[in-house]
Amino acid sequence: MKTLVVYDSLYGNTAQVAKAIGSAVAGESQVLRVAQANPSELGSFDLVVVGAPTQGGRATEAMQAFLARVPALEGARVAVFDTRLRAKWVKVFGYAAGKIAERMEALGATLVTEPEGFIVEGKKGPLAGGELERAGAWAKDLRPD
Numbered sequence: 001m002k003t004l005v006v007y008d009s010l011y012g013n014t015a016q017v018a019k020a021i022g023s024a025v026a027g028e029s030q031v032l033r034v035a036q037a038n039p040s041e042l043g044s045f046d047l048v049v050v051g052a053p054t055q056g057g058r059a060t061e062a063m064q065a066f067l068a069r070v071p072a073l074e075g076a077r078v079a080v081f082d083t084r085l086r087a088k089w090v091k092v093f094g095y096a097a098g099k100i101a102e103r104m105e106a107l108g109a110t111l112v113t114e115p116e117g118f119i120v121e122g123k124k125g126p127l128a129g130g131e132l133e134r135a136g137a138w139a140k141d142l143r144p145d
């Protein structure tokens, strides 16, 4: 199984989660920051994992711009995640993972699992205790079918 993990990260927390996912996922994996990824290549992987920090209830501008350039993904298998604050008041805005999932499904991709969020303790982090381990456990179970 060949997996591509594409992520964006402002303060480095989502990058850490993306790398933990890349290390834990079964088979071969490539972990790329969104600026390095080619939107046309997503369809050539068995599984694509997309993750971004939640900013204003959605993914970063760079991730949104990237996803806008991804061509149809009929038959592709994807999983999505974000990083987010624990605070209850931010819930009303929604989270990046849900919005990324909507975009991927609109492109014809199938989600292999529910969108997942990993918690940061503050805007700049750090990740809450155990979140990298939880990301690894989440990734271990990801399969394209």
Ligand SMILES: Cc1cc2nc3c(=O)[nH]c(=O)nc-3n(C[C@H](O)[C@H](O)[C@H](O)COP(=O)(O)O)c2cc1C
Binding pocket: 008, 009, 010, 011, 012, 013, 014, 015, 053, 054, 055, 056, 057, 058, 083, 084, 085, 086, 090, 093, 120, 122, 123, 124, 125
């Ligand atoms: C401009 C801005 C807006 C944010 N908006 C939200 C939000 O709506 N909901 C939320 O849970 N976290 C929000 N956050 C916190 C981010 O989720 C947090 O900075 C991010 O998870 C850190 O990941 P990174 O280190 O990869 O950038 C916001 C952060 C910034 C800088």
